[in-house]
Every structure is written in C-alpha cells, then in structure tokens.
Amino acid sequence: MRVIRVTADLAVPDLDEATAFYADFLGLDREDLGLDWVTRFVVPSSGEHVQLLTRDATGPQNPLLTVKVDDVDEAYAAARRHGYEIVHPLTTEAWGIRRFFVRAPGGVVLNIAQHHDPNE
Known part of the structure; x- marks a missing residue:
C-alpha cells in the first residue's frame, strides 16, 4: 500500500458560514464534491487543500484526516493484522470511495480511502 495524499478534515457546524x-x-x-455534508477548499497555486464536513455521512464519527491510498483493501488487511481498532468497516460508498476508519495510537480517527470504479 502506498499513500497518495493526506487531507485534514475539519468539523464545522455550517458549510455556508465556513465558506x-x-x-x-x-x-x-x-x-464542490457534490455532497451536502463535505466540501474542499484548495490553494489555487499549489493544490494543497483542506476538507470541511458537518458530519460524516456513514461513519460513526468524523475523521480528523483522510489518507488516500493506492490499495485500500491491503491497508484494511494490514490494520487488522496490527490489531488497530476499526471504527468504520471497509465500505464502498455510493459517492465512489472505498474506505474504512481506523483509530491511530493516541485516539485520532483516520479515514483510509481509495477512489472506486464501479465497473471494476
């Protein structure tokens, strides 16, 4: 598994106000990510970004970071082998992401994700 990108996920009560x-x-x-509960703000010159979310659509709690990987199934298997707490099971979401949540040492919840092609 290789990490592709790390994104901070900040919880806000109102996306319009945060905009x-x-x-x-x-x-x-x-x-615009096409979802009413999360949006991304990007630095125009560099592509660095932050995501804001009101509440995660399917997870039991909001993650602090999203870590995009090239093989989420491998990442899930590795997390289980290491005995890390799986907070949200490996799931293919309706919006085209396959992901799971894992609790890192210290208690931080991470969203480990990969874009999913429904034709595969």
Missing part, C-alpha cells in the same frame, strides 16, 4: 471564511477571507477555491 465565507475559507473562500472569501483566505481566498481558497471551493471544490
């Missing part, structure tokens, strides 16, 4: 801060004040570009 005023992240887009209007900081000047980040809003990337």
